[in-house]
Amino acid sequence: MTSDDANEDDARRRPSSDVIDELASLFLDEDYANRRRVVDDASTSKDDANTPARRGESSPLMRSSSATTPARRTAPPATVRGWFSELWRSLLAEDDDEWADARRGRGGTPTGARAIENIDLGMEQEMEVVLRKTATPASSERLRRTSSSFGNRRRSSGSGGGGYFFGDDEDEIVRSSSSSSDEEVSSRFVARDLPDVFPGKKVMTVGEGVMDEIAAESQRLWGAPNAFVTADDCRRAVRSLAEAKVVCAAMDERLEAWVVKTRVRDADGEMFDGDDLLEYWRRRAKDMCEVFLKTLVNVGGRLESCSTTPKHRDSLLRVVEGYVTGGVQRKLFKVGIHPKFAREDEFTAIRLEQLASLPIDALGLEVERYAKVVDDEDIIASLSSLGDLSSPSHMATRLVDVSTRIRQAGGDEDDPMNADDLLLVLLALVARAKPERAYSLVRYVETFHALVSNAHKGEEGFALANFSGAVRYARGDACGAIIEKSSTARLEHTQ
Amino acid sequence: MTGAQSASNAFKVVLLGEGRVGKTSLLLRYVENTFSETQTPTVQATYLSKRVALENDGAATLNVWDTAGQERFHALGPIYYRDADAAVLVYDITDSDSFDRVKSWVKELRQIAGSEISLAVCANKSDLERARKVSQSDGETYAKSIGAAFFSTSAKADKGVAQAFMSVATALDAKRGKSAAGGGGAGTKTSGVGRSRSLKIAEEEMKPRGGDCC
Numbered sequence: 030m031t032s033d034d035a036n037e038d039d040a041r042r043r044p045s046s047d048v049i050d051e052l053a054s055l056f057l058d059e060d061y062a063n064r065r066r067v068v069d070d071a072s073t074s075k076d077d078a079n080t081p082a083r084r085g086e087s088s089p090l091m092r093s094s095s096a097t098t099p100a101r102r103t104a105p106p107a108t109v110r111g112w113f114s115e116l117w118r119s120l121l122a123e124d125d126d127e128w129a130d131a132r133r134g135r136g137g138t139p140t141g142a143r144a145i146e147n148i149d150l151g152m153e154q155e156m157e158v159v160l161r162k163t164a165t166p167a168s169s170e171r172l173r174r175t176s177s178s179f180g181n182r183r184r185s186s187g188s189g190g191g192g193y194f195f196g197d198d199e200d201e202i203v204r205s206s207s208s209s210s211d212e213e214v215s216s217r218f219v220a221r222d223l224p225d226v227f228p229g230k231k232v233m234t235v236g237e238g239v240m241d242e243i244a245a246e247s248q249r250l251w252g253a254p255n256a257f258v259t260a261d262d263c264r265r266a267v268r269s270l271a272e273a274k275v276v277c278a279a280m281d282e283r284l285e286a287w288v289v290k291t292r293v294r295d296a297d298g299e300m301f302d303g304d305d306l307l308e309y310w311r312r313r314a315k316d317m318c319e320v321f322l323k324t325l326v327n328v329g330g331r332l333e334s335c336s337t338t339p340k341h342r343d344s345l346l347r348v349v350e351g352y353v354t355g356g357v358q359r360k361l362f363k364v365g366i367h368p369k370f371a372r373e374d375e376f377t378a379i380r381l382e383q384l385a386s387l388p389i390d391a392l393g394l395e396v397e398r399y400a401k402v403v404d405d406e407d408i409i410a411s412l413s414s415l416g417d418l419s420s421p422s423h424m425a426t427r428l429v430d431v432s433t434r435i436r437q438a439g440g441d442e443d444d445p446m447n448a449d450d451l452l453l454v455l456l457a458l459v460a461r462a463k464p465e466r467a468y469s470l471v472r473y474v475e476t477f478h479a480l481v482s483n484a485h486k487g488e489e490g491f492a493l494a495n496f497s498g499a500v501r502y503a504r505g506d507a508c509g510a511i512i513e514k515s516s517t518a519r520l521e522h523t524q
Numbered sequence: 525m526t527g528a529q530s531a532s533n534a535f536k537v538v539l540l541g542e543g544r545v546g547k548t549s550l551l552l553r554y555v556e557n558t559f560s561e562t563q564t565p566t567v568q569a570t571y572l573s574k575r576v577a578l579e580n581d582g583a584a585t586l587n588v589w590d591t592a593g594q595e596r597f598h599a600l601g602p603i604y605y606r607d608a609d610a611a612v613l614v615y616d617i618t619d620s621d622s623f624d625r626v627k628s629w630v631k632e633l634r635q636i637a638g639s640e641i642s643l644a645v646c647a648n649k650s651d652l653e654r655a656r657k658v659s660q661s662d663g664e665t666y667a668k669s670i671g672a673a674f675f676s677t678s679a680k681a682d683k684g685v686a687q688a689f690m691s692v693a694t695a696l697d698a699k700r701g702k703s704a705a706g707g708g709g710a711g712t713k714t715s716g717v718g719r720s721r722s723l724k725i726a727e728e729e730m731k732p733r734g735g736d737c738c
Contacts, residue, residue, distance in 0.1 A: 447548065448593070485606075
């Protein structure tokens with residue numbers, strides 16, 4: 030293939046700008062006041078005449094009806110745009126249907142009889158069919174080879190086809206132990222037989238061995254939730270998936286177009302204050318995460334297992350949060366949070382400066398025990414650059430490391446630190462580190478960490494709570510009294 | 525686990541009580557089944573995570589947060605309560621002030637969390653019966669009045685500790701089951717003090733304008 034061919038091929042695979050526009054507009058149609066409206070009727074669009082989009086009609090992609098609805102009340106989607114319109118509609122209709130297992134094994138693409146019908150109708154569609162196929166020695170060999178690379182696999186004694194099954198904590202692949210001649214094997218047509226009409230998603234030949242590889246790839250991608258720390262980690266992971274390209278492109282567009290509104294009125298006409306605005310922005314970011322998440326899961330492929338496997342699910346939640354918050358963080362800080370909390374930041378900076386000059390016993394800490402840890406340069410540098418990190422989750426991960434190091438340096442098994450001392454040592458360290466715009470940082474992390482995941486209930490949340498507690502304590506009256514008392518004592522000592 | 529946890533079975537439990545009531549010892553007894561005679565009111569770890577096997581063959585992960593108990597940190601309480609699924613309130617049976625303090629914690633929790641949060645009251649140091657200042661019936665009556673489970677505990681004598689935490693885990697698991705059966709969906713939602721604040725957004729703000737609705 031020449032480079033021109035490659036470019037042409039690449040361009041063909043890329044979603045058209047129309048598709049992106051459509052997706053972006055769909056994403057824009059969210060109702061953030063918890064009264065979501067169904068998306069605008071896409072069937073009114075002249076170039077999307079076959080897209081079924083009348084409100085209230087059941088979607089052929091809805092979980093309860095996909096692939097099995099005998100007589101649809103609506104026409105099938107004619108284009109990728111139509112498909113996504115339908116997908117969007119089904120997501121809205123599902124509302125509280127979270128992570129239902131019903132989709133397991135069905136992917137996000139129209140399948141089986143439904144796909145065949147669409148092909149008959151001349152619809153653009155990736156096709157998946159069920160073939161009767163005799164398992165060849167080569168495919169069996171391939172299966173054995175790929176299976177051996179995973180420790181948690183077992184062979185089942187059943188006679189069914191191949192599949193990937195997940196336990197609560199461990200993943201395992203279950204396969205037929207026999208090579209029956211009439212074994213059902215899921216396969217797809219090769220690219221030669223069908224045009225590659227699904228932008229961004231590579232059409233490929235899939236036999237049982239390759240299906241196994243997809244499962245293996247899913248495990249490789251999503252098996253370690255804690256591997257996703259930075260926003261870049263998150264972006265890289267999801268963008269590496271061809272099947273997610275269209276959704277990522279739409280989300281990128283959406284993130285870029287997201288303007289952080291700072292003048293919002295409530296129902297009584299009053300302007301939102303800083304706290305209300307944070308909540309307002311949080312809802313938007315959360316909704317974007319949810320939309321992104323659901324859309325990715327419905328895309329299927331290597332994202333399919335994320336709807337059913339706990340670890341994979343956690344990975345995807347982290348990835349989605351990192352992707353979204355990493356994409357809007359700079360904007361949020363620059364346009365929204367920093368200007369809104371400028372006074373609080375100034376006050377906090379003054380307080381931290383005052384605290385940094387206090388002896389730690391004035392805070393109530395034992396000098397002998399904690400003098401060393403409060404001057405730990407690594408911890409101070411880590412806290413100082415906290416605001417430079419790429420996402421709330423990234424910051425939380427660092428704070429977990431900081432807390433661990435403080436506990437290790439400030440206590441041992443015989444004489445461990447308590448929660449009060451941990452807070453005070455962190456306060457002394459934050460005062461020395463003087464993170465830029467500390468109050469804004471606290472409010473941001475508090476608000477945007479764990480938008481859809483449960484990380485705020487775990488150790489990350491605990492570390493963040495302590496950081497937040499330290500900064501808030503620094504700003505409080507109790508700390509003000511300590512500073513005043515200390516400076517009075519110093520003045521008297523000088524005189 | 526430092527990262528995201530399986531949404532369906534990880535619960536946040538905050539441990540509340542005045543300094544020196546024995547929160548740490550309770551926590552250590554429960555998590556590590558250790559108790560040291562010489563242990564001062566400090567904690568070996570301020571955050572502990574434990575997976576609990578339930579009687580119904582299910583499992584739940586309790587993420588237990590120890591909290592700063594000094595009065596001067598009282599204002600920081602909501603930072604720790606936020607999104608908590610349960611609170612274990614500890615008082616020292618030899619210190620009636622610590623019992624009064626539990627009452628103030630509960631009032632505050634109720635204000636912030638409403639009835640969503642599961643509560644358990646631990647009357648700790650039950651091995652010091654001779655020095656008892658708060659009667660068992662007072663503790664039980666109070667716990668009943670707030671809809672909390674009551675446990676007479678002694679970390680030193682290893683009495684009632686595992687039962688208290690198991691009760692919390694079971695209650696949370698039951699609540700989760702009820703929530704899922706009620707159509708709330710397990711998903712990422714669990715009971716607890718939510719972070720969301722109520723917002724009344726003007727109607728015109730909800731209409732998308734071009735590409736910059738947010």
